[in-house]
Amino acid sequence: MTMPKRVRVNGPLEPYADGFRSEMQRRGYAPWSVVFALQAMAGLSRWLVARGLDMAGLTAVELDLFVRQWRTSGPKRRRAPRGLPVLVSYLRVQDAIPELVSPPSEDRVDVLLDEYATFLTDERGLAEGTVRYYRSTAKRFLISVPASTYDAALPQVTASAIRSFVIAVSARRSTGSVKNTVTALRALLRFLHVRGYLDDPLADAVPAVAGWRHRPLPPIVGAGDVARLLGSCDRRTATGRRDHAILLLLTRLGLRTGEVAALTVDDVDWRAGEIQLRGKGNRYERLPLPNDVGQAIADYCRRGRRRDGDRGLFLHARAPYRALSSSAVGHIVTRACERAGLPRVGAHRLRHAAADA
Known part of the structure; x- marks a missing residue:
């Protein structure tokens, strides 16, 4: 550099x-x-x-x-x-x-966006994917403000412009997507105020997003359901061994899909019986590895994981043998529910099953 x-x-x-x-x-x-x-x-x-x-x-x-x-x-x-x-x-x-x-205003905004992305990474410790999303949301907002400039403390950024942007987004997106946009927009406005680009804090001017009050509760995952999910994995195959180990990590340790996807072969300390996790904000922590979970991971590594893949712990079953993404881990849970004859649940519900165990 x-x-x-x-x-x-x-x-x-x-x-x-x-x-x-x-x-x-x-x-x-x-x-x-x-x-x-x-x-x-x-x-x-x-x-x-x-x-x-x-x-x-x-x-x-x-x-x-x-x-x-x-x-x-x-x-x-x-x-x-x-x-x-x-x-x-x-x-x-x-x-x-x-x-x-x-x-052009879009070129002026790009320099500010670079500074914002660095702030999110270095000072807030956000993950790379989160930084990309926050940056793209910030760009959509800033270029929507007429003649936006960052060298004059962004005087065109007003409460009215903020509300107009949120209303426009809500007209074409789902409730969950709009809530994510609102969160990212508040983060941008706090940054602009802290760095002196805005004289007044405008984060509170971002309107709240109303959700559905009477949504049906997600299915409860009990001990019997967890047993059926684990039993649905055909452990005679490499894919079944992999899915069985992943489901154990989700249900026994309560990991997030992103944490499972981020695991590498170097994160398992077999001698100490521990596993290292990369959590939110790029923070690291070590957890004890229960015997049944460790045995499932070892079984997959010995008789299922391709040695010619990358360093990711859990790999795709077909070439190219790359590490699973967070969404791929979620799909594994969905397919296990279908095999077990259970209502579809998100991987996050398995975290609650681990907490209730």
């Missing part, structure tokens, strides 16, 4: 490079966001030299030509230079350039 201090800026913008770098670092931008912005600065400075222009010659027309040239200068450059909007804002504050037409 290129460090910010290693990006050299020559030409008319060179006198402003150190100050621009320091200002971005002071505002809490991630190192790679600073690198992208400095690379844009270096490219713009080279452009001015090639065009025989000084700072006063950087007009809106020239800036637009620079962006077009950047986008067509290589196979990987299909977007505006990342970091260019914050550079333009900085040069304006320094009175180094005349008034310019800003780059």
Whole structure:
């Protein structure tokens, strides 16, 4: 990874490079966001030299030509230079350039989204999949706000804009999906306030989502049902041994599907009789491994798991032999219910069965 201090800026913008770098670092931008912005600065400075222009010659027309040239200068450059909007804002504050037409709002938002994703990973410790979802939700919201900018504390983000966005989402999505969107939107608004992009905390302006009050309760999974689920696995086959071990982890230890999917062969400490889990927020914890669960995992590893697969503990039964995903673990529970003649239950219900045992 290129460090910010290693990006050299020559030409008319060179006198402003150190100050621009320091200002971005002071505002809490991630190192790679600073690198992208400095690379844009270096490219713009080279452009001015090639065009025989000084700072006063950087007009809106020239800036637009620079962006077009950047986008067509290589196979990987299909977007505006990342970091260019914050550079333009900085040069304006320094009175180094005349008034310019800003780059497209979506490009301005991208730099903020990079900073937001880094914040979610480094400071909140969220999992990669959660960060991707929160970032995509943030992007949909920010580009929906007319002429949204992040260099002026996002003044266009209002309670009215927030409510309009949630209402639009609720018109085309399920209740559960809208609730996830609302959670992600509140996280974004808290970030914007903490980092100084919003003067007022607007997380409370996000409307709550009403759910169904009289939904039928999910089926109760009792000890007899668990026995039927485990007995439905044909342990004469590799797939049956795998499914039997997974169901034991879900029912005996109460693991989440994501925790089961994230297990690797290195997470089982056979000598200590323990298993290491990757929980929410990338936190690790160790649990004792009951004898029956350990025997089921060992049986699968010896007589079912492909040795030419990856390091995931539970692999797909067919090539490519990759680790199961969280949804694949859920499908295993669904198929076990069908084989056992039981109503379909989610894998999360098996956690309750483990708690009640």
